[in-house]
Amino acid sequence: MKSTTMTACVLAALLVSAAARVSGADADLEARKRAMLARVQDVIPKELAEDKTWFRQIREKHPAMIRDGILDVTLYDGWAGNPVDPTGRQDSLKALQKAIIDARDEALAAFFPSGTYLVSDTLNCMKKITAIRKGKKKGELRWMTWDGKRVIVLIGSNKGERPVIKLVDGAAGFDEPEDPKPVVIVWTQPEGEITRIKPAQAGREHGNGFNMIYRGIDIDIGKGNRGAIGLCMTGAQGCSIEDCRVNATGGYAGFFFTPGAGAGVANIEVEGGDYGLYCPNNPPSSVIVGGIFKNQRVRSFHCVAFTHIGFVGCTFVKKEAPIVSLAKYDWCTVGGGFFMKDCRIELEQKNGRAAIDNDIGQIVYLKDVYLRGADHVLEHKGTKTIPCPADAWTHVAEYACRKDRTDIIVNGKITNEEYVRARPSPAGPPADLIARHIWQKLPSFEDADAKNVRDPNIGAVGDGKADDTAALQKAIDTHRKVFLPKGRYKISRTLNLKADTILFGSAKTHVEITNDVDWHPPVPTPMVRTVDDPQARTWLGHVKFQLKEDTPANDKVYILHWRAGRSSVVKSLQDGKTWAKKNKPAGSLYRVSGNGGGKWYFWTCFSGHYRDGGCSEDFRFMTIENTREPLIFYGFNPEHNGAAMVDVRNARNVDILATKVEHVRSPSIAVFNSQNVNIIGFGGHAGSGPDRGLIEVSNARDVSVALVGSSRLRQDGADRRTGKPPKWYALLENHQNHRTQTRQAVAFFRRD
Secondary structure (H helix, E strand, O other): OOOHHHHHHHHHOOOHHHHHHHHOOHHHHHHHHHHHHHHHHOOOOHHHHHOOHHHHHHHHHOHHHHHOOEEEHHHHOOHHHOOOOOEEEEEOHHHHHHHHHHHHHOOOEEEEOOOEEEEOOOEEEEEOOEEEEEOOOOOEEEEEOOOOOOOOEEEEOOOOOOOEEEEOOOOOOOOOOOOOEEEEEEEEOOOOOOOOOOHHHOOOHHHHOOOOEEEOOEEEOOOOOOOEEEEEEOOOOOOEEEEEEEEOOOOOEEEEOOOOOOOEEEEEEEEOOOEEEEEEEEOOOEEEEOOEEEOOOOEEEEEEEOOEEEEEOOEEEEOOOOOEEEOOOOOOOOOOEEEEEEEEEEEOOOOOOEEEEEOOOOOEEEEEEEEEOOOEEEEEOOEEEEEOOOOOOEEEEEEEEOOOOOEEEEOOEEEOOOEEEEEEOOOOOOOOOOHHHOOOOOOOOOOOOEEEOOOOOOOOOOEEEEEOHHHHHHHHHHOOEEEEOOEEEEEOOOEEOOOOOEEEEOOOOOEEEEEOOOOOOOOOEEEEEOOOEOOOOOEEEEEEEEEEEOOHHHOOEEEEEEOEOOOOEEEEEEEEEEEOOOOOOOOEEEEEEOOOOEEEEEEEEEOHHHHOOOOOOOOEEEEEEOOOOOEEEEEEEEEOEOOOOEEEEOOEEEEEEEEEOOOEOOOOEEEEOOEEEEEEEEEOOOOOOOOOEEEEEEOOEEEEEEEEOOOOEOOOOOEOOOOOOOOOEEEEEEEOOEEEEEOOOEEEEEOO
8 A cells, every 4th residue: 555645646746736635735746746747748849749830731631531530640650750650669659749739739539540659758648728818807817728629539440459559668757656657648737837827726637627538549558667557537527538458567557537527437447557546536426337457456446536436337356355445535525435336346365354445434335236255345434344255246235334424314214324235146246237338339430331421422511501401311311320520510400310320420529510590490309319219229429519599489499309228328428508698498408208218428418508597497408207218327417507407207217327516506406206216426516405405306216316415515514605504405305295305415215
């Protein structure tokens, strides 16, 4: 185990102000952070980084590729005399760095064909921010972080073997585990760090990084690099790490931080290292889906979480316990929470330790976790719980523990006892325990059967001016897999997807579907609609929906009506709204009804305009109504709404995992007359109306609500904004004329 001092030093390298809440050592943290920045910013001189001569030559030779939003990094072979060598023989660091900078600045995805790319230092993938004048007299200098297109997007080829970024053996600066260093870092320029404007705001990178993507590129930390980290990535809404394996054998960690707040991690693997995933002061509401952690020396996972972090459909294989250790975090009541769902833990030998080290006493929730090889499942405040039989599996059907000033509620009664449902399981975990949560292969523009909508025989323009409705519908009607290259596609009527349609863009930050402002349907009408079919395998993702409603006549347009069943997928959607302030739109932006179900990854929906009173009390971001098909959300981020956010009405089999919300005056999620609903993990600076709940449950059964609370609440339970107890509740239930409520972080179970 690393010392507390070392942990603070590592954390300081990236998140100064947040780390100070843990360690209190501001001066030392700031010095170490600046030292880290100096190490990762000087790969190539500034004048060469800003020169676009090489990119202009590529654009002239490969206009179709650039038009589609792709920049092949191998085209930088020879830049300034530096190679890009996918055979792994030569150091490709400087030319790759230039390719990534140009892709960012030109709003393109940096594309890595299959191969091995050798690097001798950190690839610094930093999203830039700018300072703008704001305020009544334009005299206040503030940071602008919402440059939605010029972000870091790194994607690898899915033809053949995944591309690999490999650190040279014995790389300089990567030999010290007390001061670890990443092979790749994806982050946002610290406020004030470069221009020295408002230096006190430095350290907010994780909250200011949006829509950055690392997909389909493996990392090998090489030999003799004891202090190497594979990938360090901080970020919030829209960010994701996907399809990435890190060989960390002999190094420090596979991953350092994860994105949070409607963002997440999916289909990753770490082999070896001291740690598989090390998260000091992680962003709120992070979720890891389909992760594999094998053969770590110290822990598979170590966490100091801002609110909570969760693992879904993950596998942990290690020599001995523990696999997880949780650290103290005093920022808020819900700080440091942890959950697992549908996970498999297998240890080679018993050593008298519990698999999950929660001696610090954080809130933990487990659901359908299978374990073999530990003496106990968990140690909580010095007490080991759920003993495990020798050489047999234990099935934890459900478990929850609390900490001070938090409640566990079972069938309307508050209890201080752990909630435990566990038993031996001779058969072990189901065969599909992990596979049920993750994709087999993501669609790609490289796929031979993917139809580009800008091909001449389809004819989409994508300039935001021409009406592309007919072209897009033609592509959908005549092809199963439809690729939307970079552009803005205006439509004037609903796009109807088939049961097997796969509609995807290169990256949601580069691909936009927007409605014609002259589209005035008389009744609520979606921009996109699926068939109503429980067997449908519809796939929709990597797209932004820009919804324009400039007059009351077209406020009936909404984004999506989803009716495809359990095998369907919605992934990495973004929305943007330009509502006229005089409008009071009702209805929902997203509707799931009929046979609607499937897996939704990293869903975000928010707009400050709604918060400012531009909507009616009947408006919702999402309504799930009258559904029965399994529906699961991985990363759920509705926020900034003046009315309630999400309604679940007369629905069954709904899982909402890792929710993050801000600035609410009404319930974030309301559940009515529904069954088998699980809401696990809820955080963010959220509040609700007086005598209302963040989550409200009315006449529902078979409900689990766990790890729910607001980071607006201090450790003493007071609202940070007022210094007084809040007038709202974390959870409020009305069940057969009986009311139960709690203001504290909660585990809630309704079983009768």
